[in-house]
Amino acid sequence: xxxLTRVSRRRFLQLTGVAxxxxxxxxxxxxxxxxxxxxxxxxxxxxxxxxxIREDGTVEIVAHRSEMGTGIRTSLPQIVADEMEADWQRVxxxxxxxxxxxxxxxxxxxxxxxxxxxxxxxxxxxxRTLLERAAADAWGVPAAxxxxxxxxxxxxDGRTLGFGELAARAATLPMPEPSTLRMKPESDFRxxxxxxxxxxxxxxxxxxxxxxIDVHLPEMLYASIERSPWLQGRIKALDADAARTVAxxxxxxxxxxxxxxxxxxxxxxxxxxxxxxxxxxxGRGALQIDWTRSEHSEHDSAAYLDELVARVEGGPGEVRRRxxxxxxxxxxxxxxxxxxxxxxxxAHAPMEPPVATARFSDNGCEVWACTQxxxxxxxxxxxxxxxxxxxxxxHVTLLGGGFGRKSKPDFAVEAARLAAHAGRPVQVxxxxxxxxxxxxxxxxxxxxxxxxLDVGGRVTAWLAREASPPIGATFDTxxxxxxxxxxxxxxxSVPFAVPNLQIESHPAPAHVRIGWLRSVYNIPYAFGVGCxxxxxxxxxxxxxxxxxxxxxxxxxxxxxxxxxxxxSNYGRSLEDYPYDTARLAAVIRALADRIPWKTPLPAGQxxxxxxxxxFLSNMAVASKVEVRDGRLRVLEMHxxxxxxxxxxxxxxxxxxxxxxxxxxxxxxxxxxxFGGGEAQQSNFHDYPVARMLQVPPLIxxxxxxxxxxPSGVGExxxxxxxxxxxxxxxxxxxxxxxxLPLGRHFNV
Amino acid sequence: xxxxxxxxxxxxxxDPEMPLLWALRDLLQLRGTKYGCGKGxxxxxxxxxxxxxxxxxxxxxxxxxAAAVTTIEGLSADGTHPLQQAWxxxxxPQCGYCQPGQLMAASALLTASPTASDDEIRxxxxxxxxxxxxxxxxxxxxxxxxxxxxxADQAGD
Numbered sequence: 027x028x029x030l031t032r033v034s035r036r037r038f039l040q041l042t043g044v045a046x047x048x049x050x051x052x053x054x055x056x057x058x059x060x061x062x063x064x065x066x067x068x069x070x071x072x073x074x075x076x077x078x079i080r081e082d083g084t085v086e087i088v089a090h091r092s093e094m095g096t097g098i099r100t101s102l103p104q105i106v107a108d109e110m111e112a113d114w115q116r117v118x119x120x121x122x123x124x125x126x127x128x129x130x131x132x133x134x135x136x137x138x139x140x141x142x143x144x145x146x147x148x149x150x151x152x153x154r155t156l157l158e159r160a161a162a163d164a165w166g167v168p169a170a171x172x173x174x175x176x177x178x179x180x181x182x183d184g185r186t187l188g189f190g191e192l193a194a195r196a197a198t199l200p201m202p203e204p205s206t207l208r209m210k211p212e213s214d215f216r217x218x219x220x221x222x223x224x225x226x227x228x229x230x231x232x233x234x235x236x237x238x239i240d241v242h243l244p245e246m247l248y249a250s251i252e253r254s255p256w257l258q259g260r261i262k263a264l265d266a267d268a269a270r271t272v273a274x275x276x277x278x279x280x281x282x283x284x285x286x287x288x289x290x291x292x293x294x295x296x297x298x299x300x301x302x303x304x305x306x307x308x309g310r311g312a313l314q315i316d317w318t319r320s321e322h323s324e325h326d327s328a329a330y331l332d333e334l335v336a337r338v339e340g341g342p343g344e345v346r347r348r349x350x351x352x353x354x355x356x357x358x359x360x361x362x363x364x365x366x367x368x369x370x371x372x373a374h375a376p377m378e379p380p381v382a383t384a385r386f387s388d389n390g391c392e393v394w395a396c397t398q399x400x401x402x403x404x405x406x407x408x409x410x411x412x413x414x415x416x417x418x419x420x421h422v423t424l425l426g427g428g429f430g431r432k433s434k435p436d437f438a439v440e441a442a443r444l445a446a447h448a449g450r451p452v453q454v455x456x457x458x459x460x461x462x463x464x465x466x467x468x469x470x471x472x473x474x475x476x477x478x479l480d481v482g483g484r485v486t487a488w489l490a491r492e493a494s495p496p497i498g499a500t501f502d503t504x505x506x507x508x509x510x511x512x513x514x515x516x517x518x519s520v521p522f523a524v525p526n527l528q529i530e531s532h533p534a535p536a537h538v539r540i541g542w543l544r545s546v547y548n549i550p551y552a553f554g555v556g557c558x559x560x561x562x563x564x565x566x567x568x569x570x571x572x573x574x575x576x577x578x579x580x581x582x583x584x585x586x587x588x589x590x591x592x593x594s595n596y597g598r599s600l601e602d603y604p605y606d607t608a609r610l611a612a613v614i615r616a617l618a619d620r621i622p623w624k625t626p627l628p629a630g631q632x633x634x635x636x637x638x639x640x641f642l643s644n645m646a647v648a649s650k651v652e653v654r655d656g657r658l659r660v661l662e663m664h665x666x667x668x669x670x671x672x673x674x675x676x677x678x679x680x681x682x683x684x685x686x687x688x689x690x691x692x693x694x695x696x697x698x699x700f701g702g703g704e705a706q707q708s709n710f711h712d713y714p715v716a717r718m719l720q721v722p723p724l725i726x727x728x729x730x731x732x733x734x735x736p737s738g739v740g741e742x743x744x745x746x747x748x749x750x751x752x753x754x755x756x757x758x759x760x761x762x763x764x765x766l767p768l769g770r771h772f773n774v
Numbered sequence: 775x776x777x778x779x780x781x782x783x784x785x786x787x788x789d790p791e792m793p794l795l796w797a798l799r800d801l802l803q804l805r806g807t808k809y810g811c812g813k814g815x816x817x818x819x820x821x822x823x824x825x826x827x828x829x830x831x832x833x834x835x836x837x838x839x840a841a842a843v844t845t846i847e848g849l850s851a852d853g854t855h856p857l858q859q860a861w862x863x864x865x866x867p868q869c870g871y872c873q874p875g876q877l878m879a880a881s882a883l884l885t886a887s888p889t890a891s892d893d894e895i896r897x898x899x900x901x902x903x904x905x906x907x908x909x910x911x912x913x914x915x916x917x918x919x920x921x922x923x924x925x926a927d928q929a930g931d
Contacts, residue, residue, distance in 0.1 A: 093869075094869055095867075095868035095869030095870070095906045096868070097868070221865070223862065223865055224865070224867070226867075226870060227862050227865065227867065228853060228862070229870075230867040230870030230873050231853060231858045231861045231862055231866075231867070231873060231877065232806070232846065232847070232849075232850075232853040232858065233804075233805070233806020233807070233845070233846030233847050233874045234806065234847075235870050236805075237808075237871055239805075239808070239809060240805040242803065242805070248800070273789055274789075302788075302792075302796055302800040302801065303796050303799070303800055303809075304789075304792050304793060304796040304800070307812075375905060376869075376871075376905055377808070377810050377816070377818055377869070377871045377872045377903065377904070377905045377906075378808070378809075378810075378869075378871045379809075424869070424870065424871075425869060426808070426869050426870075426871025426872075427869045427871060427905045427906060428869075429905070455809070457812060458810065458811040458812060458813070458816075676865055680865065680868055680908070680911070681868075683907055683908075683910055683911070684868055684906045684907035684908065685907070686907070687907030687909065688905070688906075688907055691907075709811055709812075709813050709815060710811050710813075710815040710816055710903060711813070711815055715903055715905055716907070716909075717900040717901075717902075717903060718895075718896050718899045718900045718902075718909045718912070718913065719896050719897060719900040721907070721909045721910070723892065723896075725910050
């Protein structure tokens with residue numbers, strides 16, 4: 027049951043920092059728990075999204091989620107504008123500050139549109155209803171004879187009143203009962219389903235878009251921080267004499283770590299404050315620091331991964347999902363196929379590194395940050411400074427990429443602590459080296475698979491074991507097994523119609539800060555699963571795409587409950603978002619129909635295929651590669667996506683292109699290694715990301731038409747890419763690569 | 775120190791060894807030029823010196839002093855450089871952070887090689903990283919702007 031509430035102009039001003047016009051309204055929705063992320067700071071407050079109309083007719087729509095490149099600052103307001111019959115040319119988008127009134131602002135998990143599509147429609151419908159009622163009052167006619175059309179309300183005899191003329195009157199009317207709201211038929215949508223250009227397009231092409239690093243306050247100091255090279259290191263000795271002599275340097279500050287798990291807390295470090303970024307970087311370079319050792323300062327990633335491999339190959343782990351009797355089926359199989367895959371640690375490397383600016387005063391702390399989690403940022407700053415959360419204001423800038431890194435507000439806490447110390451505004455700038463060495467790293471993994479085939483080439487058993495350091499360890503260091511949420515990302519949720527199936531986990535204690543990266547555990551698990559299906563297909567002498575379809579089996583809705591596995595379904599119920607194998611099979615067929623999959627290729631070339639269900643969407647990818655003289659080139663990538671109803675198809679195509687290139691970049695190049703507890707990469711020379719020359723000249727994206735509820739878009743295009751490329755390599759040259767990145771094996 | 779930026783002579787009180795990037799951003803408040811790596815590896819800080827693309831993180835203020843510096847803010851007076859228009863027609867940006875550098879690299883490329891082939895565009899633009907993966911659209915936008923870019927940059931005149 028939805029409750030619509032009026033919001034005062036004063037309240038709107040408090041929430042956005044922008045003075046509101048005549049009409050302001052909001053929606054309070056119970057059931058917020060279903061929308062909130064696991065790590066969301068719970069406030070218990072209602073969810074509100076606000077629309078305001080100025081006297082001049084400008085409709086202001088609040089974007090409460092963070093813009094990091096998905097186009098969300100356009101897509102969500104575009105739904106409101108459509109439903110309320112606003113003219114998009116007269117809409118102004120306002121970025122929300124952090125506030126629980128909006129419900130979750132935690133921009134990750136590919137859930138902005140899927141969670142807020144109905145809310146945005148309701149907001150638009152409520153605004154339209156008020157405007158229609160205001161016109162009816164003004165004319166003394168029944169509201170049923172008044173209809174909003176393109177920024178005006180049209181009366182019975184064709185007379186009109188503009189939204190701006192109606193705003194003041196509409197603001198005095200009682201809020202409509204949600205049950206009385208009349209939604210627009212979807213066939214009448216003018217904006218939803220159309221590729222509106224993003225609202226920041228002009229600014230972004232003239233250098234006027236404001237990112238976290240572009241914030242500038244009077245009297246602001248710039249800070250660069252030298253942090254402990256390994257997890258839980260502490261300052262043992264500091265010599266800052268040379269740093270103090272650097273021109274522009276004003277102060278050296280020791281930033282002591284708080285005890286406990288890493289969480290969102292800053293890493294212990296020494297900050298150099300200066301009048302400009304370059305002086306801060308130079309001063310920081312002149313610091314001499316000895317660090318204490320810790321239980322993680324011997325971490326060696328190669329040896330660690332060997333250990334994980336030994337564990338998954340060595341014996342049974344904890345059973346996470348079980349169907350039938352895998353051991354018996356393997357024992358009686360016509361053929362058993364076995365393979366082990368390993369994937370490395372990864373860094374996010376958004377083009378804009380983490381940057382935050384803070385100003386501290388008697389009234390509290392004000393923060394400007396390129397954050398994916400405004401509310402968690404606010405809470406973390408309040409906790410760090412001992413402030414009431416109401417005394418912290420978080421302004422959200424544009425994000426120069428996020429990919430999950432900017433979900434973790436440690437950098438904002440650093441800025442807040444330094445501003446409180448310095449008594450002047452401080453901007454903390456992470457260098458690229460800081461970003462790559464001190465990331466919340468994407469987990470490495472070892473995965474072992476055994477498959478049984480019968481005489482007819484059908485899979486009779488699927489055994490899968492994994493060991494991968496869990497994200498949970500970042501918040502509770504006693505956690506060493508991946509969670510059900512983690513295993514729900516492809517590994518344990520495989521949609522296979524096999525009679526015997528068993529999924530097992532081994533522990534993998536974390537020695538670095540583990541965090542989530544675009545598509546999260548689907549990256550390693552879709553690689554292992556997608557490659558092993560291909561291996562089984564070849565062992566069974568079947569076409570891989572036909573084999574995938576046979577393995578998925580008859581069209582059905584999946585239900586994991588009888589197999590001991592509590593499938594997370596990305597936080598949504600299976601009633602609202604069923605896992606429908608018919609839709610999964612449909613993306614496979616749609617892609618297969620669009621590529622010359624069976625046309626013979628020249629020697630050294632091959633096609634590879636994979637598919638993954640993630641974030642409630644289905645995505646299939648086919649890659650064509652050439653392997654010649656040790657050099658691997660990806661020639662083509664094709665992707666097909668079913669993400670339910672599409673709000674902005676141009677941005678969805680853009681996310682598919684970008685998500686596939688992100689996957690290609692990780693598959694070919696992505697690897698962070700550790701020695702002596704330290705990350706051994708530091709910048710784009712040793713942690714390369716895809717350049718234009720590495721990207722296939724031909725990338726095609728297909729969106730399956732659907733009227734199902736919207737599902738994830740930002741992340742689903744990534745997981746099937748790596749297995750599609752590795753499978754193509756096998757088709758091209760017969761080499762089965764079971765370890766990422768592919769750049770370890772070929773010149774890429 | 776003196777710099778000529780976007781046609782205007784600017785005076786700076788700074789270490790002559792300061793990279794142009796930080797002088798533009800922190801001292802001249804021209805923040806369209808972005809920091810990405812500080813090592814000349816990513817191209818986010820690309821500007822023009824006498825019409826040629828340079829990484830402003832790798833050029834000192836002293837070195838830049840003799841040249842005409844053009845930043846994204848000066849690529850065109852009103853955002854209507856053919857490449858800026860093409861970028862909008864193709865909806866190139868996602869997060870947008872690298873795009874000033876991409877535009878400065880692309881404009882220098884087309885000024886030097888107006889008829890650059892597909893492969894020459896790919897090679898010429900490969901110094902500029904985009905983590906969002908807008909490369910296919912950057913390539914398409916450059917192709918569509920070919921023949922429309924003036925042969926000499928305004929600041930290179």
